[in-house]
Amino acid sequence: MPTTTSRSTMTIGDFLLRRLREAGISHLFGVAGDFNLEFLLQMEDGNELMWVGNCNELNAAYAADGYARLNGISGLIVTNGVGALSAINGVAGAYSEYVPVVCVCGSLPLKSLDRNLLMHHTSGDTEYDAVLQAYTPFTVAQTRLTPQNAVAEIDRLILTAWQLKRPVYMELPSDIAYLHVEVPAEPLDLVIPPSDSERLSTCADEIVARLTSARSPAILADIDADRFGVVGEIQELAVKLLSPIAAINTSKGVIDETSPHYVGLYVGAASAPEVRKAVEGSDCLLAIGVRRVDTTSGGFTAALPADRIDVRGDAVDIGPDNYQAVYLKELLGRVVDRLPCREQPAPRAYAAVPSSEVSVPSGPLTQAAYWNLIQGFIREGDVLIAEDGTSEAGGWGLQLPPGCTFVTQAIWGSIGYTVGSVLGTLLAAPERRHLLFVGDGSFQLTAQEISTILRHDLKPIIFLINNGGYTIERVICGKDSHFNDIANWAYADLPKVLHPGTTARTFVVRTAAELQAALAAPHDGMIFIESVMDKYDAPQPAIGAGRGMAEVDYGPRGPQRRPGVQI
Structure with missing residues (x-):
């Protein structure tokens, strides 16, 4: 029997607030402006999300970034033009650092777009897509909500931000937040899709074969280790392989620094000798989301082994082979399960002098x-x-x-x-x-x-x-x-x-x-x-x-x- 989805009606604004709550967001950052006031009033009437209220939109974007790093996702509310462009630097930072922020911009009423009206907080012309286009390079999805697309687009953008760990930009025209639309009764399901079964199995087998045959396997963790929640799997891998773990400076503190397997930060030529030896001398380096940026590679002095395994959130490179639709947590879990356990060294005690x-x-x-x-x-x-x-x-x-x-x-x-x-x-x-x-x-x-x-x-x-x-x-x-x-x-x-x-x-x-x-x-x-x-x-x-x-x-x-x- 095909499954059926029960539906009811809600205002667009209330549905958006509901989906933000279901995504795990309890606080909203931003600055009030006349194009978002109706949405903020809905938020206040609902009394289920806390309005933080910031001194300016740039600071609000920074706060949303910090919140999402610990909470998993965040919400940022701005107004058209002046607010959105003030926040864009903070959103761009979240984009570069893999932080999922849902930016909701209270924007021009749809009637203004229909009638080509010249509005404030714009360039004084009818380039209505200008701000949305400005956000396009710094977000993984963008939309302007309408009564026709609101339900599908709200779900698409929030899910995309959560799955890809990057910001999205959503314009909410000021004259539609109180319009009723038909909405699903089921809560938003934040899940990573399952990997392609053949690609997952083949990729995991290849990684296990390489790791178990290596004389000096090692792990190098970048931001993906934290954002995709695979720290536990990485530490289990190190336990089973008796292998060292190094971290890129973006990932300071992600790996337990009292672990006997943690060797320190890898920043190319500026690394400690033992860290360079572990990473650059490995005959099977498992690189988790590693990006070669000047500030994280010691000014491009990082010398990673050419035959390393590059694992990202949704794809893997092993030599000439590329594996798509292979998702990081599922893959590392499969690899861990296929490795035998070994006798472990004792953990290091944390012994700083007070x-x-x-x-x-x-x-x-x-x-x-x-x-x-x-x-x-x-x-x-x-x-x-x-x-x-x-x-x-x-x-x-x-x-x-x-x-x-x-x-x-x-x-x-x-x-x-x-x-x-x-x-x-x-x-x-x-x-x-x-x-x-x-x-x-x-x-x-x-x-x-x-x-x-x-x-x-x-x-x-x-x-x-x-x-x-x-x-x-x-x-x-x-x-x-x-x-x-x-x-x-x-x-x-x-x-x-x-x-x-x-x-x-x-x-x-x-x-x-x-x-x-x-x-x-x-x-x-x-x-x-x-x-x-x-x-x-x-x-x-x-x-x-x-x-x-x-x-x-x-x-x-x-x-x-x-x-x-x-x-």
């Missing part, structure tokens, strides 16, 4: 002393959000205890990302401790979102490095150039300015002893620690990465050849 017991040097606070104290401060289950630049580079050098999440934007690299992102991570996982690491230059781009964090009574621990400007850029080019300087703010005073009456604890520290004392403060509200450091002091990984970037960016006759132009 920050309160660290012997601190005298004198001005340095990057080395700073990160040494941070190492003793982090604990199991923490969420670390590290801004592009010295904060990210310092974070890469930390050994994380089990259960930590490390959030960064290693590929897109949009400075200011983390201040919005931490708002999203806090709402996605309120039971965990969230540590934001940010520099003064990046912070100035998105600082106003601290007010949203305080308005929702969220309690991150914010570590801000005040070193007078863009230190990571001073490493690349312009050590003493004015274009790398910024205005000096009273950063630790901002929580009280942005949210009068706040109980946030704020500190300005200039020595390691002062930082150590601040770290001992009770965590009963936001903690904001402004650490003042020398503008020429940078973590060694930042110096190496910056100089490598200059070589890639400028070539052999570039300005980095001038004496004294780099830290």
